[in-house]
Amino acid sequence: MAALSIRGLAKRFGEKIAVDGVSLEVPAGSFYGMVGPNGAGKTTTLSMATGLLRPDFGTALIHGVDVWARPLEAKRLMGVLPDGVRLFDRLTGEQLVTYSGLLRGMDREVVGSRVPELLAALDLQADAGTLVVDYSAGMTKKIALASALIHAPRLLVLDEPFESVDPVSAANIRGILEGYVASGGTVIVSSHVMDLVQRMCSHVAVVAGGRVLAAGSVDEVRDGSTLEERFVQLVGGGHRTEGLEWLRTF
Amino acid sequence: MVAHLLNLKWRLLLNGFKRSPWQLVGMALGLLYALGLLVLLVGGLIALRWADPEIAHTVVVLGGAAAVLGWAIIPLVASAADMTLDPARFTTFAILPRQLLTGLALAGFIGVPGLATLLAALGTVGTWWRSFPAVAGALLGAVLGAVTCIVLSKVVTTATAGLASSRRFKDVSSIIVFIPLVLLGPIMMGIIDGVRGSADYLPVLARAVSWTPLGAAWSLGGDLESGNVAAAGIKFLISAATIAGLLLCWHVLLQRALVTPPYSGGSAKKGGKLGLFGLLPGTPAGAVASRALIYWMKDPRYAASLVIVPLFPVLFFFSGSQSGSYGLLMILGPLTAFVMAWSICADVSYDNTAFALHLAAGVRGIDDRLGRALACLAISLPVVLVFTVGPLFVTGDWQWLPNLLGLSLGTLFTGLGLSSVISARYNIAVPLPGDSPFKKPPGNVAQTLAVQAIGMGVLALLLVPELALVAVQAFSGGQEAGWINLAVGPLLGVILFVVGVRLGGKWLDARGPEMFAELSVNR
Numbered sequence: 001m002a003a004l005s006i007r008g009l010a011k012r013f014g015e016k017i018a019v020d021g022v023s024l025e026v027p028a029g030s031f032y033g034m035v036g037p038n039g040a041g042k043t044t045t046l047s048m049a050t051g052l053l054r055p056d057f058g059t060a061l062i063h064g065v066d067v068w069a070r071p072l073e074a075k076r077l078m079g080v081l082p083d084g085v086r087l088f089d090r091l092t093g094e095q096l097v098t099y100s101g102l103l104r105g106m107d108r109e110v111v112g113s114r115v116p117e118l119l120a121a122l123d124l125q126a127d128a129g130t131l132v133v134d135y136s137a138g139m140t141k142k143i144a145l146a147s148a149l150i151h152a153p154r155l156l157v158l159d160e161p162f163e164s165v166d167p168v169s170a171a172n173i174r175g176i177l178e179g180y181v182a183s184g185g186t187v188i189v190s191s192h193v194m195d196l197v198q199r200m201c202s203h204v205a206v207v208a209g210g211r212v213l214a215a216g217s218v219d220e221v222r223d224g225s226t227l228e229e230r231f232v233q234l235v236g237g238g239h240r241t242e243g244l245e246w247l248r249t250f
Numbered sequence: 251m252v253a254h255l256l257n258l259k260w261r262l263l264l265n266g267f268k269r270s271p272w273q274l275v276g277m278a279l280g281l282l283y284a285l286g287l288l289v290l291l292v293g294g295l296i297a298l299r300w301a302d303p304e305i306a307h308t309v310v311v312l313g314g315a316a317a318v319l320g321w322a323i324i325p326l327v328a329s330a331a332d333m334t335l336d337p338a339r340f341t342t343f344a345i346l347p348r349q350l351l352t353g354l355a356l357a358g359f360i361g362v363p364g365l366a367t368l369l370a371a372l373g374t375v376g377t378w379w380r381s382f383p384a385v386a387g388a389l390l391g392a393v394l395g396a397v398t399c400i401v402l403s404k405v406v407t408t409a410t411a412g413l414a415s416s417r418r419f420k421d422v423s424s425i426i427v428f429i430p431l432v433l434l435g436p437i438m439m440g441i442i443d444g445v446r447g448s449a450d451y452l453p454v455l456a457r458a459v460s461w462t463p464l465g466a467a468w469s470l471g472g473d474l475e476s477g478n479v480a481a482a483g484i485k486f487l488i489s490a491a492t493i494a495g496l497l498l499c500w501h502v503l504l505q506r507a508l509v510t511p512p513y514s515g516g517s518a519k520k521g522g523k524l525g526l527f528g529l530l531p532g533t534p535a536g537a538v539a540s541r542a543l544i545y546w547m548k549d550p551r552y553a554a555s556l557v558i559v560p561l562f563p564v565l566f567f568f569s570g571s572q573s574g575s576y577g578l579l580m581i582l583g584p585l586t587a588f589v590m591a592w593s594i595c596a597d598v599s600y601d602n603t604a605f606a607l608h609l610a611a612g613v614r615g616i617d618d619r620l621g622r623a624l625a626c627l628a629i630s631l632p633v634v635l636v637f638t639v640g641p642l643f644v645t646g647d648w649q650w651l652p653n654l655l656g657l658s659l660g661t662l663f664t665g666l667g668l669s670s671v672i673s674a675r676y677n678i679a680v681p682l683p684g685d686s687p688f689k690k691p692p693g694n695v696a697q698t699l700a701v702q703a704i705g706m707g708v709l710a711l712l713l714v715p716e717l718a719l720v721a722v723q724a725f726s727g728g729q730e731a732g733w734i735n736l737a738v739g740p741l742l743g744v745i746l747f748v749v750g751v752r753l754g755g756k757w758l759d760a761r762g763p764e765m766f767a768e769l770s771v772n773r
Contacts, residue, residue, distance in 0.1 A: 050610060051609065051610070051612075051763065052606060052609055052610060052763060052766060053763055053766075053767065054763045054764065054767075071612060072612040072614065073612075074612075075610060075611065075612030076612055080610040082606050082610065084603075085603035085604065085606040085770075086601075086602050086603045086604040086606075086683055087604055087607070088541060088545075088601070088604045088607065089604070089683065089684075090544065090545055090548045090549050090683075091541065091544060092519070092521065092523070092525075093521070094521040094522075094523075094524065095524060095525060095527055095544070098524055098527050098537075099527065099537055099540075099541055099607075100607060100611060102527065102532055102533070102534060102536070102537035103534050103537050103538070103607070103608065103611040103613050104534075104611050104612070104613075105533070105534055107532065108528075108532030111532075112524075115521075116521070119521065125520075125521065126518045126520065127518045127519065128519070128520060128521025128522070129519030129520050129521045129522065129523055130518055130519045131548075133684065147607065148610075
């Protein structure tokens, strides 16, 4: 059974059709990348798949559980890192992750044993007692990731998890995610960084203009060339820059 | 370059209008308000033309000095500093400091406060429309005075920019300013009394102030009118030196600010302190309550609604001591219960998009509602009890105790229940997280007002039994109604509380994503 199965999701904001019938099958145990230009509808699609935004059409199933028919059950199965939302940032990092565990009905002892481990794995233990509002952008991303991991979900949906994260932490996060996938978990990440997706992911979907242009294993999609070249070819819009001669005549 | 900077400021002001029609409406209202004030001020200044020169001099100098002080202090405490042309944004452009300073200073006059100050200052020319030297002096003084205002405010904001960007400072300063605001009535009365008592003292004060940088510029017209050419000359030098000194300070501060990144407050703190999360029950509702309680303490927006509460008794006691009757103190308990219970109407709106965590974690609506309501109850219950019983020590009307207790507890529980329903369904325009509690909130203010008005009407209806029992005692004088209310109030209140939490939870379960979508509009 697919970890996440999206069928015909569509969403319109006023005149603009943000997502225009997206269908995706994310196999259990895959590391799935979602790439697309700015405004392609990645965040909207992931929001609809995770129960944050009600779709106009279509369904999303998490391990067979319909997100919109049985939301509480479906949400228990996944950990979500939404992009561009605030956190309860007047809590300390440690309190925020604890809060996110307790909200999911976890036992306090279990939460208490997991939080320090998670913070250490994400290089945040030195700032565990600092208020999240005083965190840097990268640290904020990491603490949000910790909040999504605390209940050991079967599916992780991460919107732009590597944005403004330093290279060392990014490598650590990748290590954590790869271990998680190796032991049977499923990860979906959206990203702009083709190189990263090509190296990290087993599967990829290319999204543009609210539609899926290509989806499948990374090797199928890139079809011999690099993912970046294939992406530009699919999405279009890459052009040799003519003009700007004055830029070379200081 | 100076012209470019002025043009930029003007452009930014105009584009602000374009963002939304509501912005324009708000701006128009502000403009109307400023215009009204300005007409009054300038009219008053021109009327002073026919006043005794001594009085006119006193008013102009003290008023001008107050304006200079205001420009130094208000931007700090009200978080209202105009940072549209933040010097830090010009770091990467190679602009000569002299040009940058001139441009930024002149740009300070574009915008409502700067322009109003300049026009009001020019109003003093009308005051001194008595002889040629006086007019010339007033004109020069007005320009010098207005420039002093702007440059001083720039020096203060630049000097404290690093400090002010530290969160803790902002949090504290924005709440402290609430206290004088609420006490404005008593303070004004005190000042008026004081002025009435010491009217003879003011001219002396004005004369002293006119020799300081605060008042020197504003004194030029008056001194020339009374023929004090030497004094006017010296005061001109004082005010010119003030501006030069301030410009130098600003220059130095800017040089430093441009190469020093903003202070990003706080050092790393080790963990191990879970606070309330370790104390309250480890259930979802318990976690929500812990989080809400932490926010009541730490978020200045919550604290702002709490700061008003201890000021109620002060205000009522003050007005009681003025009128000689302390009857108003009797409503202290019910009023506090109402204000505190009503405050969580905006709870989800205060979360803003952080509410995504509740939604993504699949928190049941009832847990969300219950946690928030219990947190508010934990804070408000002791306060309401003290504020209900306390006034009776002053008034001695102990026969009212059972009735008032019933009304207060009924109001508190019913209010919490109703707020739990309202905040599950309606988004209320509140300042964004991290913003000053004073800042004009984004969002649909009209809907907020409608929801609040209708909600209060509903609350009044739900409280009819308790209010009726209070009325019965007021008319009959017997205590039976009071004892009945002591039972009815809490009982009915708790029932409505449970109903409210359940209904609110149901609505939140059904419309969580829609609520989140509404919240995302104002982030």
